[in-house]
Amino acid sequence: MADLHLVVDRAAGGIADQIARELREAVRHGRLTAGARLPASRELARDLGLSRGVVVEAYERLVAEGFLISRVGAGTVVAPAATRSQDASERDPVVPACRPYYGRRSTSPDLNAFPRGRWLAAIRQTLATLPSDALDYGDPGGARELREELAAYLRRVRAADVTPDNLVIVGGVAQGLYLTVQALAGRLPQALTERLSEALAGGLPQDLEGRLSQGRAVHDLDWFVDRIANPAPRPGRVRLAVEDPTSLRQLPLLRAAGADLVAVRVDEEGVDIGALAASGARVVLLTPAHQYPTGVVLAPCRRAELIEWATVTGATILEDDYDAEFRFDRDPVGCLQGLAPDRVILVGSVSKSLAPGLRLGWVAAPAEVAESIRQVRGELDLGSPVIEQHALADLIRTGDYDRQLRRMRREYRARRDALVRALAEHLPEITVRGVSAGLHLFAELPRNWDELSTVETAQACGLAVERVAPMRHAPGPPALVMGFAQLPAHRADDVVRTLAERLPR
């Protein structure tokens, strides 16, 4: 137990503030080191002659800031990160936020809010009730119980048009996209085989094999010739349109799954349907609820045009519903999938609502495609871990998943408001866009600002930001993606003011 000497001035008011400040200083000056255990709030309150609520408030604030970690059954301890970056904070004692403790991805949720106790209870419930047989190899498409709960949830909350048979449980959106592209690409070669036999008429070009085997590496060329003669059983490729700008992280994954990518520009109403139609794409990957990174919501007229395009051309829309649970300023917009379940495949996960580390997500697709995805998964990793699937089903069934979302929606809204307010006050040159939903905003910089140095300065101030230029196919104004999920509302003003002071303007 850490030995604490805190000085509190009762007359000055803001007692929780004072306690938090004293504790911060104790960590910063090494009086409290990483892993040190703090007194229980009840004890500290008694020692200081204060009410327990005040101490709890101070602890909670420091947990939110990343100074402390509150552990189920293990009390409150000093976070490793808090002391690791002690040097940096000593250089700048006024701005304790100037340490990158707000997480690695700008769009990650607040992981301090992960409901550890509730998750443990769900695991306990699962282990107490799951028949032993369910611990065997399961359905690669996912546990029926979870698909039932999720189908009901998606119908209710996202206005999706799904049944358990349309759903495949996957290891997050990344795997969902990988499997879906493989399933879609796998179906093309059949049609292609017919067209190829047409194109090649009399078979393989006579001299091709001869030319190829002039080299020495005849043996290794077998697969190559085999591909030409018999493309059908090989995984195929599919022309897939992505939004411009788009999430960089998904591109290697889409290519690896079999997508040949073409970029289609996004304007202030969402994806440009004319450009999409001209792209020759058979599949398009969209983020209609909250475009990544611009935050644009797909306009109603565009939604209609998009579905018209898909229906006429037989194209498939992949709807990445990555942060749709968090919508702040207006009624929820149902997913596209609910409008055209035959043409839209909905992909989602718990990475924003609970934690990315759970690696749990879903794909809602037409039954035939869902079956293909399930089969592809059966030839890849045989499905997701079963215990955690049942734990998530328990969370949804009991309503606790909804309660967690409501709680976090309120919290994130407050954090968004605080960041937007701070930016308007201290950095009015920045145009803030895309704030109606999600866990990030799109900050457009003045034309003459340097995106790279701005992002570096913002990161040094503890903001979770990413550059937009690398996400662009066509050039555009300098801009940042700025996450607010991990930035406590009461810290936003400090952090942004410091950023404003440091930017060379």
Place this chain on the structure above:
Amino acid sequence: MADLHLVVDRAAGGIADQIARELREAVRHGRLTAGARLPASRELARDLGLSRGVVVEAYERLVAEGFLISRVGAGTVVAPAATRSQDASERDPVVPACRPYYGRRSTSPDLNAFPRGRWLAAIRQTLATLPSDALDYGDPGGARELREELAAYLRRVRAADVTPDNLVIVGGVAQGLYLTVQALAGRLPQALTERLSEALAGGLPQDLEGRLSQGRAVHDLDWFVDRIANPAPRPGRVRLAVEDPTSLRQLPLLRAAGADLVAVRVDEEGVDIGALAASGARVVLLTPAHQYPTGVVLAPCRRAELIEWATVTGATILEDDYDAEFRFDRDPVGCLQGLAPDRVILVGSVSKSLAPGLRLGWVAAPAEVAESIRQVRGELDLGSPVIEQHALADLIRTGDYDRQLRRMRREYRARRDALVRALAEHLPEITVRGVSAGLHLFAELPRNWDELSTVETAQACGLAVERVAPMRHAPGPPALVMGFAQLPAHRADDVVRTLAERLPR
């Protein structure tokens, strides 16, 4: 709580037997229905005036048989399966085993023995100590903590030559093989590109593009031409040798990952090295510790020849260590990987030691290959769920994983002995092979027996069996794979005697 009227004849002895029989009858005749909760063993013992141990023994037996389910914190209830198949058991009241409650795969472990309480404690410990940051997107290669525990475990128990940097955590052996084949295949095209440019000398055959575009489908042919001009960024293929006979379930997975398969025969000393060398394979997938399905252990001289072959040709050996934890009659044989860590990639999982439903496994590979596998996984699903990775690390760290293995080794050895004894007594025509390790034996049938009808009869008697003929490339004598992990020792004689009576001989 179920209302129970059990009649026990104290003078007759075998009290636990009597209780078990009474309870079985109560289930079969509907007095106890699925989900009905049984009295606590202490209460029932008191009611009957017996020692508690006798009641516990009866309950445990019925749990092992699948009649009852024992749930952490929720007591003992009647299993759904027990009443579902009531009709079948009423047709044949003498042989309650004649229901397929012994699991779906012949080689699945006894899932009633999954240490639920211990697993829950590991999850609790993880949730109490894991920093919030660890709930974010993690290392796609797996949590460092688990890789450290596993490396030490594999060095100690399997004589593997690994460090945490050689290890990638994967979602089971299936995914481990998929990723490894992708990583190995992905490295070929680079070499191939060079050979191709050599072979093609002056570029693409002039008339190829023209011939291809004579057809109408010019647009779709783009990918095809692109493949010829630029094979490098495409996933490649690799010629991979598999054992004959081999596990059927892995073949589609290996093909999907990029393997062109060639079968190499297995004799009583393991894989035929001459045939392997003649196959032209660059990679071979083996089960050296306990060949699947024959149960043959790779002979010491073959091990040496195999490694010699790989070293000289630069080939890679994939060592599927699927059931090596269970070795009964002799000292453990270290894995091949420990002999030639540069040429051997070791793949294993907890599917036999804990449960397939956990979907947790590992690949130990040369550091460079491990890094490729990690990258391939980063472009697929971003890694395994983190909480369960830490839970497994906790199980290994505390020694409870070893204790569970020791306990199950004793249990499985007793079950194997019972099944082997029963086969020798009631079906002496069957030649039993491959019993020194693992969770199954290889039962060679007389030449004139029909494999298909024998397997059907054995399944109808409740045995976990599979046909071998579909696993063979070259023809061989009729044979069955027979799992014993889920067959309680005290039931083996009954089941096999019934099978012997039913087989038309």
